[in-house]
Amino acid sequence: MNVEKKEKTSDPLEENSSQSRYMNDDEDVKPFSPWKDAFKQLRRNRFAVAGFIIIVFFILLGIFAPLLTPYPYDNVNLADRLVAPSSEYWLGTDDAGRDILTRIAYGARISLMVGFFAVTGALVFGTLLGVIAGYYGRWIDMLISRIFDILLAFPSILLAIAIVAIIGPSLENALIAIAIINIPIFGRLVRSRVISLREEEYIMAARAQGMKNGRILIHHILPNSVAPIIVQSTLSFGTAILEAAALGFLGLGAEPPDPEWGAMLAEARGFIQLAPWTLIAPGVSIMLVVLGFNLIGDGLRDALDPKMKN
Amino acid sequence: MFAYTMRRLLMLIPVLIGMTLITFSIVHLIPGNPAQVILGETATAEAMQNLEESMGLNEPYAVQYFIYVQDLLQGDLGTSLRSKAEIAKEIWPYIAATFELTFFAMLFAIFIGVNAGIISAWKQNSWFDFLAMLFALIGVSMPVFWLALMEQWIFAQELSWFPATGRQDNRDPMEPITYFFVIDSILHMDFTRVITTLKHLVLPSIALGTIPMAIIARMTRSSMLEVMKSDYIRTVKAKGSGQFLVIYKHALKNAFIPVLTVIGLQTGVLLGGAILTETIFSWPGIGSYVYQAINYRDYPVIQSGILVVAFIFVIINLVVDLMYKFIDPRISY
Numbered sequence: 001m002n003v004e005k006k007e008k009t010s011d012p013l014e015e016n017s018s019q020s021r022y023m024n025d026d027e028d029v030k031p032f033s034p035w036k037d038a039f040k041q042l043r044r045n046r047f048a049v050a051g052f053i054i055i056v057f058f059i060l061l062g063i064f065a066p067l068l069t070p071y072p073y074d075n076v077n078l079a080d081r082l083v084a085p086s087s088e089y090w091l092g093t094d095d096a097g098r099d100i101l102t103r104i105a106y107g108a109r110i111s112l113m114v115g116f117f118a119v120t121g122a123l124v125f126g127t128l129l130g131v132i133a134g135y136y137g138r139w140i141d142m143l144i145s146r147i148f149d150i151l152l153a154f155p156s157i158l159l160a161i162a163i164v165a166i167i168g169p170s171l172e173n174a175l176i177a178i179a180i181i182n183i184p185i186f187g188r189l190v191r192s193r194v195i196s197l198r199e200e201e202y203i204m205a206a207r208a209q210g211m212k213n214g215r216i217l218i219h220h221i222l223p224n225s226v227a228p229i230i231v232q233s234t235l236s237f238g239t240a241i242l243e244a245a246a247l248g249f250l251g252l253g254a255e256p257p258d259p260e261w262g263a264m265l266a267e268a269r270g271f272i273q274l275a276p277w278t279l280i281a282p283g284v285s286i287m288l289v290v291l292g293f294n295l296i297g298d299g300l301r302d303a304l305d306p307k308m309k310n
Numbered sequence: 311m312f313a314y315t316m317r318r319l320l321m322l323i324p325v326l327i328g329m330t331l332i333t334f335s336i337v338h339l340i341p342g343n344p345a346q347v348i349l350g351e352t353a354t355a356e357a358m359q360n361l362e363e364s365m366g367l368n369e370p371y372a373v374q375y376f377i378y379v380q381d382l383l384q385g386d387l388g389t390s391l392r393s394k395a396e397i398a399k400e401i402w403p404y405i406a407a408t409f410e411l412t413f414f415a416m417l418f419a420i421f422i423g424v425n426a427g428i429i430s431a432w433k434q435n436s437w438f439d440f441l442a443m444l445f446a447l448i449g450v451s452m453p454v455f456w457l458a459l460m461e462q463w464i465f466a467q468e469l470s471w472f473p474a475t476g477r478q479d480n481r482d483p484m485e486p487i488t489y490f491f492v493i494d495s496i497l498h499m500d501f502t503r504v505i506t507t508l509k510h511l512v513l514p515s516i517a518l519g520t521i522p523m524a525i526i527a528r529m530t531r532s533s534m535l536e537v538m539k540s541d542y543i544r545t546v547k548a549k550g551s552g553q554f555l556v557i558y559k560h561a562l563k564n565a566f567i568p569v570l571t572v573i574g575l576q577t578g579v580l581l582g583g584a585i586l587t588e589t590i591f592s593w594p595g596i597g598s599y600v601y602q603a604i605n606y607r608d609y610p611v612i613q614s615g616i617l618v619v620a621f622i623f624v625i626i627n628l629v630v631d632l633m634y635k636f637i638d639p640r641i642s643y
Contacts, residue, residue, distance in 0.1 A: 150328030155582020283456035
């Protein structure tokens with residue numbers, strides 16, 4: 001069954017490459033590049049494109065936050081509190097009379113930054129530990145794998161809460177906690193990838209040529225592990241933002257007056273009946289950003305992982 | 311099977327040790343003097359000394375950890391600083407509340423998720439498939455706490471179909487027996503109460519169950535699509551079995567194995583994730599218990615609450631792992 005599947009999935013690839021070779025008969029024959037193929041496929045995936053547009057929208061919103069509205073995000077204006085959406089305040093104002101659109105835009109900065117740094121941190125440490133465990137094996141693999149097991153033995157949000165309970169509630173600490181809970185996810189992924197690659201013939205060939213471990217790792221093993229890492233990073237970006245918002249909502253992350261979306265929801269909770277718009281905008285923003293990353297992540301997985309192609 | 315079970319149990323030991331090390335460290339990694347942090351800035355030296363002695367904070371770390379584990383093994387989870395009660399004694403109602411909520415959330419998630427996934431696979435690329443998968447994608451991306459707030463706003467406050475908070479009508483509390491309120495109200499033979507209890511469960515269960523529902527739907531769909539392509543399904547179809555029988559009797563059996571994994575994992579995740587749902591719906595579960603303890607700096611409760619949830623999580627994962635082999639004997643380790 002497996003063989004059959006492989007044949008099937010490799011079909012379109014062959015077709016593509018032979019076709020392009022055929023079409024470029026008079027020009028230089030372009031070598032088939034899996035990355036280009038993946039990109040082409042990604043562009044054809046409407047869901048992934050939609051996700052990409054959503055994320056670009058929020059990035060621009062964050063960048064141009066100061067130019068977007070005439071209001072500062074922390075401007076308390078009690079005369080205009082809980083104003084419904086209008087031409088003056090597109091998304092209305094909150095209980096301190098602050099413009100919600102402005103706060104959403106500044107909140108995009110916070111959420112995207114938290115996502116970026118948490119994922120980068122988890123990625124760097126996870127990859128490092130995963131490579132060491134997978135490549136060197138033996139007791140060091142034992143040790144690192146058990147640490148991953150232990151970290152994964154806690155439901156992730158609970159572990160994040162425990163970490164924040166230790167180091168104290170703040171946005172930076174929430175970021176650190178989210179990075180830590182994501183380390184084993186990357187670590188395990190890279191480890192299993194390295195273990196399967198380690199036995200490949202071309203690695204053996206490299207070793208036979210006298211290449212040192214470090215060089216084999218950097219030039220052969222890591223480049224071949226990039227695809228699943230990219231997919232995981234994109235998906236983790238979304239979860240990290242969700243986790244940061246959850247911590248903010250519980251009062252364990254960003255603290256008011258910071259316009260973090262989760263913290264905004266916590267503040268708005270009391271006005272649910274009086275001013276529902278205070279709750280809708282931050283919630284929809286969190287959902288859209290996470291959805292955007294999930295769409296891109298799914299698209300990337302389909303494009304980069306030939307086994308998933310259909 | 312036996313050898314695998316034993317190996318899996320042995321692997322649990324370092325994990326359990328690691329877990330206790332982490333929960334033990336919660337108190338000791340707090341920057342500054344733990345007694346000071348617990349009692350606040352204005353604590354007198356005497357009060358601090360008393361607390362240090364009662365919590366054994368002035369012993370060396372190794373000795374403290376040893377005592378901590380020894381107490382745990384004897385079922386002593388420490389004493390709450392706030393209620394002064396033994397945690398092992400007061401924790402059960404909270405655990406029962408969380409179990410009940412998790413059970414109904416998973417019931418909702420499995421019923422809707424599995425069926426939506428099956429129909430999506432059956433009618434692949436139809437409008438139902440498209441809508442269901444879009445809905446599932448949104449469901450995965452939904453912040454649970456926001457969904458909970460929206461439910462409260464629409465179904466409790468605007469429409470008043472369901473109560474907004476709590477497990478029961480607080481003006482008319484029930485004499486608890488097992489602390490599973492649905493079971494208790496049945497045991498009391500009080501059927502109006504069964505209805506009220508179930509009504510209290512609706513909104514929090516849906517909020518908590520939405521993410522697993524979406525994940526289960528997506529998993530069921532892709533797994534069904536795979537199985538539907540296999541030879542034995544073609545044979546069953548050729549034999550002349552009806553669509554319904556082919557799908558629910560033959561295909562689902564094999565498609566269900568990966569779904570079961572997801573169900574197991576999600577049940578564990580829900581136990582931890584319940585903290586947000588419980589806070590919003592004032593559900594007196596283990597999540598609220600820990601969350602309140604954080605606000606009151608009740609460190610023994612934080613430690614034991616987290617440890618208990620992690621322990622249940624580990625056990626669920628173990629059961630799921632062992633069940634694989636039982637359900638699908640083709641899997642070998």
